[in-house]
Amino acid sequence: KAKEYYLKAMNAAKEKEFKAECCFMAAKCEQKEKAIYDSTNVQNSTQFALMKKDFSNTQYFKDRMADCALLKDFVDYNNK
Numbered sequence: 001k002a003k004e005y006y007l008k009a010m011n012a013a014k015e016k017e018f019k020a021e022c023c024f025m026a027a028k029c030e031q032k033e034k035a036i037y038d039s040t041n042v043q044n045s046t047q048f049a050l051m052k053k054d055f056s057n058t059q060y061f062k063d064r065m066a067d068c069a070l071l072k073d074f075v076d077y078n079n080k
Contacts, residue, residue: 009022010026020055020061024051030046045070049074051064
């Protein structure tokens, strides 16, 4: 249910930084749902794909790139 609520909050939010945070939290839920715990499976994350596409210019995204290895792996993998 948490992922569902994060997505609802993201869609209802007006402020882009908060939308990015909701998207990231939904990605963390997706990680648990799909058992994405390493860089070999991270390319299957639809929420990380959305983060990269829609929120890569936010400070929240930049901060998470610095401290979330899975997000960094996803971005690195998809920039090849």
